Amino acid sequence: MNEQRDELDANPAMVTISGIAASRGFAAGPVFVHRPDPVISVPEYEVSPDRVAAELVRYHAALDETRRQIESLISQLKDGGRSGADIFTNHLAILDDPETASAVERCVRETRVNVETAVRRTVGTYRAAFSRMSDPYLRERVRDIDDVERRVLRVLLGVAENAFAQISEPVVVVASELAPSETVAIPRELVLGFAIDSGSATSHVSLLARALGIPAVVGLGDVVARVNPGDDILLDGTNGTVTVNPDVKTCAEFARLVKRERELRVLLEEDRGREGATKDGAPVRFCANAQPGVPLGGLAAFGAEGIGLYRSEYLWLARERPPTEDEQAEAYSEAVRASAALGPNSIVVFRALDIGGDKFLRGQTASEPNPFLGNRSIRWLLSHRESFREQLRAILRASALGRSAILWPMVATIGELRAARAELEKAKDELRAAGIPFDEHLLVGCMIEIPAAALSAGQFAREVDFFSIGTNDLIQYTLAADRSIACVSYLYQPTNPAVLRLIDMTVQAANRQNIPVAVCGATAGDPVLGALWVGMGVAELSMSASYIPVLRKVLRGMTSAELREMADRARRMCDDCSAAEIYEACRSYILSKVPEMEAIQTFFTSA
Ligand code: PEP
Ligand code: MG
Numbered sequence: 001m002n003e004q005r006d007e008l009d010a011n012p013a014m015v016t017i018s019g020i021a022a023s024r025g026f027a028a029g030p031v032f033v034h035r036p037d038p039v040i041s042v043p044e045y046e047v048s049p050d051r052v053a054a055e056l057v058r059y060h061a062a063l064d065e066t067r068r069q070i071e072s073l074i075s076q077l078k079d080g081g082r083s084g085a086d087i088f089t090n091h092l093a094i095l096d097d098p099e100t101a102s103a104v105e106r107c108v109r110e111t112r113v114n115v116e117t118a119v120r121r122t123v124g125t126y127r128a129a130f131s132r133m134s135d136p137y138l139r140e141r142v143r144d145i146d147d148v149e150r151r152v153l154r155v156l157l158g159v160a161e162n163a164f165a166q167i168s169e170p171v172v173v174v175a176s177e178l179a180p181s182e183t184v185a186i187p188r189e190l191v192l193g194f195a196i197d198s199g200s201a202t203s204h205v206s207l208l209a210r211a212l213g214i215p216a217v218v219g220l221g222d223v224v225a226r227v228n229p230g231d232d233i234l235l236d237g238t239n240g241t242v243t244v245n246p247d248v249k250t251c252a253e254f255a256r257l258v259k260r261e262r263e264l265r266v267l268l269e270e271d272r273g274r275e276g277a278t279k280d281g282a283p284v285r286f287c288a289n290a291q292p293g294v295p296l297g298g299l300a301a302f303g304a305e306g307i308g309l310y311r312s313e314y315l316w317l318a319r320e321r322p323p324t325e326d327e328q329a330e331a332y333s334e335a336v337r338a339s340a341a342l343g344p345n346s347i348v349v350f351r352a353l354d355i356g357g358d359k360f361l362r363g364q365t366a367s368e369p370n371p372f373l374g375n376r377s378i379r380w381l382l383s384h385r386e387s388f389r390e391q392l393r394a395i396l397r398a399s400a401l402g403r404s405a406i407l408w409p410m411v412a413t414i415g416e417l418r419a420a421r422a423e424l425e426k427a428k429d430e431l432r433a434a435g436i437p438f439d440e441h442l443l444v445g446c447m448i449e450i451p452a453a454a455l456s457a458g459q460f461a462r463e464v465d466f467f468s469i470g471t472n473d474l475i476q477y478t479l480a481a482d483r484s485i486a487c488v489s490y491l492y493q494p495t496n497p498a499v500l501r502l503i504d505m506t507v508q509a510a511n512r513q514n515i516p517v518a519v520c521g522a523t524a525g526d527p528v529l530g531a532l533w534v535g536m537g538v539a540e541l542s543m544s545a546s547y548i549p550v551l552r553k554v555l556r557g558m559t560s561a562e563l564r565e566m567a568d569r570a571r572r573m574c575d576d577c578s579a580a581e582i583y584e585a586c587r588s589y590i591l592s593k594v595p596e597m598e599a600i601q602t603f604f605t606s607a
Contacts, residue, residue: 013231013245017220020199021240022206024546024604025215026258027193028251031231031244032171033224034164034178040153042116047108055108059115062155066095069151086292086331087144087204094148097321100126116156123149138317138360140203147179167191172233176224178205188212193235195223195242209237210546211295217242238603261603267596268549268604272303276552282560284534286552287349288545289520292331296338299545303552307339307348308542309407309468309520312391313355322361325390332398340402347403349445349468349520349542350395352388352420354409355380357473358484372482377410382419392427396438405443407468412452414459421463449473449521454502457509467510469538471521471529475499493579494523495532495586500574507537518542527554527597528587535567550604557594566590 047055070088077085094100100122107118123145130142164173164182167190176197194209199218209216215237227233227244234243234254238261243250276286287308288299292315299307315323315331323331332350339348355361356368356376368374381388395406408420421444431438446463448454449470457467471494476483478498481491493499503519510517518540523529525543530551533541541551555563566589573582590597 014243014247014250015226015245016241016243016250017223017226018241019195019217019220019223020201020206021237022196022199022201022203022218023194023209023214023216024238025193025213026237026254026261027172027215027235028254028258029170029172029192029233031174031227031229031233032164032167033227033229034173034175034182040150040157042120042153042157043114044117045114047112047114049112052109052112055115056105058156059104059108059119062115062152063095063101065155066148066152067092069155070095086295086334089327089331090144090293091148091151093321093323093327094144095152099321116153119149119152119156137314140200141317143177143179143204150179172235174223174227174233188214193237194218195220195233195235197221197224207294210544211298213298213301213546260599264596264600264603268553268600271549271552271556274552274556276303276305276555278534278555278558278560278563280559280561283539284555285518285540286548287518287520287540287542288548289542290335290338290348290545296335299338300342302545302548304342304545304548306342306346307335308518308540310335310348310350311354312351312395313353313359316353316355316361317359322387325394328391328394329397332395332404333401336398336402336404339404347405347443349405349407349518350398351407351409351447352378352381352395353391372476378408378416378420379410382416382423385423388420388423389427389430392424393431393436396427396431396442397436399439399442400437404439405445405465407445407447408464409447409470410449410473411446411460412450414456414463417446417460417463447520448502448506449477451478451502454506457506458512461509461513461515464515466516466518467506468518468520468542469503469506469533471499471503471519471523474502474521475523478502494526494529495570495582496579497574497577497582499579500536500570500582503533503538504536504571511537516540525551527551527601528583528590531555531558531563531590532567532570532586535563535565535570537567547604550600553600554590554594554597557597558590562589562593 070091074085074088103122104118107113107121108115126145127142130145131139133139164186167187170190170192172193172195173191174195177199178196191214193214194205194216196205196218197220199205203218206216206218215235217235217237217240220242223242231244232246234246276284278284285305286303287306288304289309290296290307291311315328335348339346354377356374357372375383398404408417411417428438443465445466445468446460447470448457448467453460472483475492475494479491479493479496481488483492507517516539519533519538520542524541525547527550530541531554534555566586570582570586573585
């Protein structure tokens with residue numbers, strides 16, 4: 001955390017704090033300090049042996065009541081057409097985790113403490129285990145566990161729920177942390193921004209803020225301690241700062257930033273509602289990457305034309321136990337409905353479980369010395385056929401509701417592709433036998449994210465309906481540089497000649513079979529790279545939804561001939577130039593056609 005005080009300023013109360021830019025945009029207004037639920041104080045007492053059974057009855061009654069509350073919250077959200085219901089579906093799974101329930105019961109029986117104490121002790125053990133996880137997304141799931149624990153304790157102790165009922169005018173919410181259930185309870189229309197002491201870019205509040213387009217800065221450390229209710233606050237979610245009680249000069253600078261952003265937003269808005277295309281009208285599809293746990297309702301606002309990558313594994317990661325087939329079918333159906341709302345040509349691409357690498361199932365952590373090269377993704381699925389088919393049936397069931405596709409992750413060989421297809425056919429047979437409807441024409445695609453797949457693309461293209469290039473992995477496997485290790489990040493080069501050649505081979509192979517190619521790795525959301533991929537022949541870019549307006553604007557500013565020319569230049573540079581030189585050449589070329597890209601990039605692609 002980096003703090004600066006404006007020493008030249010006469011106003012001693014002004015303070016600027018830097019945190020993590022979690023959701024871009026600017027907000028100015030009065031502070032609303034949200035005090036989290038007071039730590040629920042749990043009375044600890046011994047229960048006599050003859051009271052143990054009654055204590056357990058009390059526990060199960062509290063679980064039932066908590067379940068009822070969560071279910072009612074879910075239906076309120078769904079009925080009101082609001083997003084966030086899946087957060088609470090996860091809460092139900094946490095609540096109903098049989099291991100937790102038996103651990104609590106054991107604690108009551110064996111240590112003869114009251115049930116509140118048993119809940120607190122048991123959850124404390126899980127909390128500690130989650131807090132030690134290396135994956136930041138999983139670490140953040142501690143908040144869900146806390147949230148469920150608080151709910152159960154409130155029911156047991158009869159403590160009322162805290163709310164945001166006092167907010168009556170637009171405010172910037174300042175809090176030490178926000179639990180998922182609190183973020184959903186917030187009156188959205190009155191919240192200008194979030195300034196939060198704790199959290200990371202993958203906290204719920206960050207995910208929700210991005211999905212709702214509310215500016216947010218998290219990881220501020222101690223902002224709550226530095227504000228009073230009603231203080232003026234300037235929140236810059238693009239650069240990750242907040243300024244409390246700003247002086248006149250700072251307000252003027254901020255106003256300039258806001259004005260500039262508004263002008264650029266107007267520029268981006270010009271293309272809203274138009275299908276993605278180049279300047280001369282060649283179509284380019286702009287799709288959103290999505291995952292369970294993050295609301296899908298905001299995709300239309302960014303102009304997403306479909307869901308190009310649905311990372312199904314997040315349904316597993318957020319839970320204590322694997323989701324059942326029905327739970328999966330429900331989550332996938334929600335995605336199909338959200339996709340259908342994006343337009344008649346929209347389609348949702350369900351990627352089969354991509355577990356392993358840096359995403360582990362519960363209890364699977366670090367069981368291999370090199371998980372990125374281990375039993376990951378399609379390899380894991382093919383070694384767990386029952387789970388694989390269960391997922392396929394769930395996806396097929398959802399496909400009956402709207403246009404869907406399935407995508408095989410991390411395929412290296414034609415054998416894997418065929419084995420996966422065979423499982424899909426078996427899953428279809430199982431549904432047919434049970435008389436359950438599904439889309440007989442469900443499209444099947446293959447991710448190209450291993451160099452072997454790019455080199456075998458000609459063979460693969462004959463057996464699938466589309467390719468989706470996962471540049472996140474393709475780059476790491478091509479350069480042998482782990483995507484999550486900072487000290488080798490200098491090798492993580494999207495425009496390395498080797499990567500460009502593999503992408504080129506993939507597109508050429510797809511063209512020969514007349515199948516489309518998408519890019520769904522993070523490079524799709526970089527205006528320079530996204531434009532380069534389209535110049536190389538990629539038909540669809542799938543990215544974080546909020547990046548779509550930027551990419552759409554840049555591609556609308558270039559003709560297909562110019563995009564091709566840029567790609568040709570990049571190809572020619574592959575013989576004697578570095579990745580950085582190729583990137584810079586592309587960037588300069590784009591800037592010569594779309595000069596406003598520079599400013600747009602600064603304002604719209606950071607958070
Ligand atoms: C990729 O590898 O580019 C990709 C989209 O998959 P993930 O980031 O989920 O591995
Ligand atoms: Mg990948």
